[in-house]
Amino acid sequence: MKAFIRHMISSNIRVNPSAFLTTFLLILNLACCQRGFDPIDRYYINCGSSTDLTVGNITYVADRSSSRFLTTPQDILADSNLNSITPSEDSRLFRTARIFTGPTRYTFSIQQGGRHWIRLHFYPFTYQNYDMNSASFSVFSQQTTLLSEFSPRNASVKEYSVNVTSGDLVITFSPSTNSLAYINALEVVSVPDDLIADDASLFNPPGPFNGLVTQALETVARVNMGGPLVSLVNDTLGRTWVPDSNFLLQQNLATNESNVPAVHYPQGGASSNTAPQTVYGTCTKMNSGNDPNSNFNVTWGFNVDPGFQYLIRLHFCDIVSTAANQLVFNVYIGSSLVAPDFEPSSRTSGHLATPYFMDFVTPLMDQNNLSISIGPSPRSSYPDAFLNGLEIMKMNNSRDSLAGSSVLPRFPASKKNLGMIVGLSVGVPVALILIVLLFFIHKRRKQRLLAHSKTWVPIYVNGGASHTQGSKYSTGTNVSVGSNMSYRIPFVALQEATNNFDENLAIGIGGFGKVYKGVLHDGTVVAVKRGNPKSQQGLAEFRTEIEMLSQFRHRHLVSLIGYCDEKNEMILVYEYMENGTLKGHLYGSDNPCLGWKERLEICIGAARGLHYLHTGDSKPVIHRDVKSANILLDENLMAKVADFGLSKTGPEVDQTHVSTAVKGSFGYLDPEYFRRQQLTEKSDVYSFGVVLFEVLCARPVIDPSLPREMVNLAEWAMRWQKKGQLDQITDPKLSGKIKPDSLRKFGETAEKCLADFGVDRPSMGDVLWNLEYALQLQEAVVHNDPEENSTNVIGQLSPQVAEFNNVDHTSNSVAGFEESSVDDLSGVSMSRVFSQLVKSEGR
Ligand SMILES: *[C@@H]1O[C@H](CO)[C@@H](O)[C@H](O)[C@H]1NC(C)=O
Ligand SMILES: *[C@@H]1O[C@H](CO)[C@@H](O)[C@H](O)[C@H]1NC(C)=O
Ligand SMILES: *[C@@H]1O[C@H](CO)[C@@H](O)[C@H](O)[C@H]1NC(C)=O
Ligand SMILES: *[C@@H]1O[C@H](CO)[C@@H](O)[C@H](O)[C@H]1NC(C)=O
Ligand SMILES: *[C@@H]1O[C@H](CO)[C@@H](O)[C@H](O)[C@H]1NC(C)=O
Ligand SMILES: *[C@@H]1O[C@H](CO)[C@@H](O)[C@H](O)[C@H]1NC(C)=O
Numbered sequence: 078m079k080a081f082i083r084h085m086i087s088s089n090i091r092v093n094p095s096a097f098l099t100t101f102l103l104i105l106n107l108a109c110c111q112r113g114f115d116p117i118d119r120y121y122i123n124c125g126s127s128t129d130l131t132v133g134n135i136t137y138v139a140d141r142s143s144s145r146f147l148t149t150p151q152d153i154l155a156d157s158n159l160n161s162i163t164p165s166e167d168s169r170l171f172r173t174a175r176i177f178t179g180p181t182r183y184t185f186s187i188q189q190g191g192r193h194w195i196r197l198h199f200y201p202f203t204y205q206n207y208d209m210n211s212a213s214f215s216v217f218s219q220q221t222t223l224l225s226e227f228s229p230r231n232a233s234v235k236e237y238s239v240n241v242t243s244g245d246l247v248i249t250f251s252p253s254t255n256s257l258a259y260i261n262a263l264e265v266v267s268v269p270d271d272l273i274a275d276d277a278s279l280f281n282p283p284g285p286f287n288g289l290v291t292q293a294l295e296t297v298a299r300v301n302m303g304g305p306l307v308s309l310v311n312d313t314l315g316r317t318w319v320p321d322s323n324f325l326l327q328q329n330l331a332t333n334e335s336n337v338p339a340v341h342y343p344q345g346g347a348s349s350n351t352a353p354q355t356v357y358g359t360c361t362k363m364n365s366g367n368d369p370n371s372n373f374n375v376t377w378g379f380n381v382d383p384g385f386q387y388l389i390r391l392h393f394c395d396i397v398s399t400a401a402n403q404l405v406f407n408v409y410i411g412s413s414l415v416a417p418d419f420e421p422s423s424r425t426s427g428h429l430a431t432p433y434f435m436d437f438v439t440p441l442m443d444q445n446n447l448s449i450s451i452g453p454s455p456r457s458s459y460p461d462a463f464l465n466g467l468e469i470m471k472m473n474n475s476r477d478s479l480a481g482s483s484v485l486p487r488f489p490a491s492k493k494n495l496g497m498i499v500g501l502s503v504g505v506p507v508a509l510i511l512i513v514l515l516f517f518i519h520k521r522r523k524q525r526l527l528a529h530s531k532t533w534v535p536i537y538v539n540g541g542a543s544h545t546q547g548s549k550y551s552t553g554t555n556v557s558v559g560s561n562m563s564y565r566i567p568f569v570a571l572q573e574a575t576n577n578f579d580e581n582l583a584i585g586i587g588g589f590g591k592v593y594k595g596v597l598h599d600g601t602v603v604a605v606k607r608g609n610p611k612s613q614q615g616l617a618e619f620r621t622e623i624e625m626l627s628q629f630r631h632r633h634l635v636s637l638i639g640y641c642d643e644k645n646e647m648i649l650v651y652e653y654m655e656n657g658t659l660k661g662h663l664y665g666s667d668n669p670c671l672g673w674k675e676r677l678e679i680c681i682g683a684a685r686g687l688h689y690l691h692t693g694d695s696k697p698v699i700h701r702d703v704k705s706a707n708i709l710l711d712e713n714l715m716a717k718v719a720d721f722g723l724s725k726t727g728p729e730v731d732q733t734h735v736s737t738a739v740k741g742s743f744g745y746l747d748p749e750y751f752r753r754q755q756l757t758e759k760s761d762v763y764s765f766g767v768v769l770f771e772v773l774c775a776r777p778v779i780d781p782s783l784p785r786e787m788v789n790l791a792e793w794a795m796r797w798q799k800k801g802q803l804d805q806i807t808d809p810k811l812s813g814k815i816k817p818d819s820l821r822k823f824g825e826t827a828e829k830c831l832a833d834f835g836v837d838r839p840s841m842g843d844v845l846w847n848l849e850y851a852l853q854l855q856e857a858v859v860h861n862d863p864e865e866n867s868t869n870v871i872g873q874l875s876p877q878v879a880e881f882n883n884v885d886h887t888s889n890s891v892a893g894f895e896e897s898s899v900d901d902l903s904g905v906s907m908s909r910v911f912s913q914l915v916k917s918e919g920r
């Protein structure tokens with residue numbers, strides 16, 4: 078076992094600087110090399126350098142002056158002045174780097190879809206104040222996490238291959254909190270289509286493995302058995318093959334053989350792109366020492382990360398036998414016999430010295446070592462076995478990650494994101510998409526400047542002395558949060574309140590982080606929301622939430638009791654809401670069912686909170702994320718609106734909208750906001766309309782498991798409302814308990830909220846008043862004809878409503894509201910397009 082551990086090399090391909098030296102000397106001496114494959118897409122970048130660098134016949138282009146692939150607000154070009162890199166001065170790719178202090182994207186335009194290599198070269202050194210040895214960062218390819226919280230310790234090259242299906246490949250670098258990211262060289266290069274084909278086998282249990290073509294792969298090991306290092310200049314695809322001696326568990330059991338000139342590639346099957354001749358022409362074999370009774374395995378050990386599946390490619394080429402069908406042996410992965418009685422020449426039509434390979438996919442690994450063995454089979458006439466090459470590739474997990482679970486930083490919507498949005502729109506007529514896109518592009522062009530100025534200037538919350546490390550890297554402004562310092566609560570007090578963030582006290586989890594129940598020193602029960610420090614987005618939301626909540630106090634808004642920003646923490650402390658979210662009382666939990674009157678009262682409370690936000694202060698505030706999960710209920714089921722992280726201050730007096738990147742939750746998003754990226758209070762009204770239908774129907778707003786026409790609640794409920802048959806889809810638990818008039822009023826109100834155009838939607842004040850009315854219709858004995866003109870009813874409403882109506886200067890008259898036309902959805906409805914676009918997504 079000791080030997081195993083001793084020989085375990087890290088699971089990464091670590092390129093020893095001296096190996097690079099060899100490589101470069103080789104290049105100096107032999108200026109030529111053969112490359113059988115001509116990649117369509119080829120980007121080789123020498124990051125942070127002012128001079129191009131040629132390795133073999135590959136030129137890594139300097140990006141000091143031009144960084145046309147790069148979207149980053151701030152980056153630092155680092156040049157180690159040669160002396161600081163020892164002893165590998167010749168590893169010239171490692172001499173320079175680009176340092177990032179904030180999330181950054183490289184965007185490569187891809188001419189031909191399919192698998193592409195992504196190679197990342199890292200070498201840490203110190204440049205001015207930036208010590209790359211302390212860097213920690215995550216890297217993403219499109220949505221796939223390639224590296225999570227990675228800190229390169231030595232010169233290393235990380236190699237991935239991903240199938241790019243869209244027109245652009247976006248690689249995102251995201252520094253961990255208060256850290257930095259860097260890159261020394263970057264390659265994005267086409268891979269031949271047939272290199273990774275969909276014909277791998279599972280062996281435990283045995284069967285075919287489908288879907289290899291969509292997997293992102295990370296090269297964990299690429300080994301030339303019984304041969305020397307094959308560097309990138311000797312490989313048609315620029316790969317590096319390392320010798321196997323460091324992986325052999327018992328070197329004395331193995332010997333090697335070499336006959337490179339004998340290798341003849343077959344027609345079809347393995348080619349020089351599969352592995353070069355120098356790999357197939359050497360092998361490691363059993364060291365039987367002419368003893369016909371030898372019975373042992375030759376075993377190689379590799380470090381792997383548990384929790385992933387691995388693709389194992391075994392390369393064979395029989396340069397050992399003197400005649401066909403001489404050799405029969407067993408091949409094992411771990412303790413599984415994956416190729417019993419394997420007879421290499423039988424796989425190559427009886428030809429010797431002919432390359433052949435097999436692909437296997439492991440089960441999910443549950444330990445951190447993986448071994449490959451070859452050994453005699455009972456059918457062997459003479460005990461011998463060999464292996465010529467081996468590749469081990471890590472496969473992405475179901476969370477589309479090859480590493481931890483880092484969160485892809487969110488960038489503002491831009492033209493580059495259109496590909497993704499279009500990707501969601503399967504089934505929508507192309508023309509309609511184009512309309513949406515044109516709107517989008519038009520708006521973006523106008524707003525790009527604005528968006529840029531708002532984006533990715535890291536904002537470090539003033540957290541006292543604990544930020545010294547971070548502020549060194551922060552080129553952004555330090556923004557002090559909340560002028561009212563009395564809100565700040567010491568971290569120790571919160572540790573105490575939550576029993577040091579005891580998981581048993583966790584009451585929820587959201588995009589921002591976890592929520593714990595806690596009790597402060599004075600006995601106040603609180604909800605403690607602890608932000609995930611890795612989320613840069615979270616920081617902005619944290620700040621917004623404090624700013625908003627410290628400005629507003631209202632019975633129907635959740636109160637902020639305090640916050641904590643010590644030690645990079647982002648913690649918000651709220652009044653504790655005994656009954657959780659409205660959503661939790663509608664479906665998916667075993668909370669007791671709410672009656673119709675209770676539901677109406679909750680809607681009214683939430684509407685009051687929103688109405689206050691929209692009108693109650695000098696500057697109107699748009700919530701932007703109105704949904705049932707953000708409406709909380711106290712011990713008396715009184716509703717309070719929560720989660721102001723996305724809030725935006727509303728239009729100034731002379732403006733009618735706020736331009737901003739689309740945020741919010743799918744299923745609740747205002748189609749007009751999506752279309753025009755203009756935010757008004759009416760966007761909240763739309764979302765609230767969706768909440769109303771959710772309250773009535775007690776089902777999720779997006780439920781992909783339902784038949785197509787039912788997936789989107791807003792769309793589906795509107796269809797029934799228009800037919801006047803809303804009663805068909807109300808929560809069965811309310812069946813027979815809603816008075817028809819109350820339901821009618823409620824349905825009309827929701828319908829008006831969902832009007833396609835903001836101008837046609839009622840104000841929150843109108844909604845509130847209509848809901849009050851629906852409650853009256855439910856409770857009181859109404860003497861009038863149900864078809865009465867609504868204005869006649871005012872006299873019968875409770876004093877509370879009448880009073881409200883008097884003080885509410887912003888709301889239109891009831892009659893005005895009743896007249897607004899919303900039924901003219903002639904032709905194509907944008908909301909329908911939108912609901913198609915978002916159908917498969919959820920937040
Ligand atoms: C490398 O050399 C080969 C043949 O000499 C040539 O076909 C190929 O285009 C070259 N590659 C690059 C990137 O210049
Ligand atoms: C980094 O490389 C140096 C020299 O090659 C070696 O001594 C050291 O152990 C390496 N460190 C790690 C963490 O691999
Ligand atoms: C890439 O993935 C698509 C499916 O998403 C598949 O049709 C295609 O064959 C794949 N290409 C390669 C080279 O694996
Ligand atoms: C092959 O084996 C011999 C001794 O058996 C050893 O000296 C040599 O280094 C080996 N070559 C490789 C490439 O492993
Ligand atoms: C690499 O390629 C060069 C030139 O083609 C050749 O001379 C050299 O022997 C090759 N090295 C290996 C390890 O095959
Ligand atoms: C070779 O390894 C396999 C798997 O660990 C094991 O089942 C088998 O008994 C071994 N054979 C010998 C001869 O040790």
Ligand SMILES: *[C@@H]1O[C@H](CO)[C@@H](O)[C@H](O)[C@H]1NC(C)=O
Pocket residue numbers: 078081378444445446448
């Ligand atoms: C692999 O690791 C597991 C524990 O993680 C250990 O029990 C086992 O012995 C190791 N196998 C080898 C071959 O070292």
Ligand SMILES: *[C@@H]1O[C@H](CO)[C@@H](O)[C@H](O)[C@H]1NC(C)=O
Pocket residue numbers: 291292293386472473474475476477
């Ligand atoms: C890897 O990610 C793809 C999507 O990119 C997904 O379809 C596939 O299921 C993932 N692989 C596994 C093993 O979950």
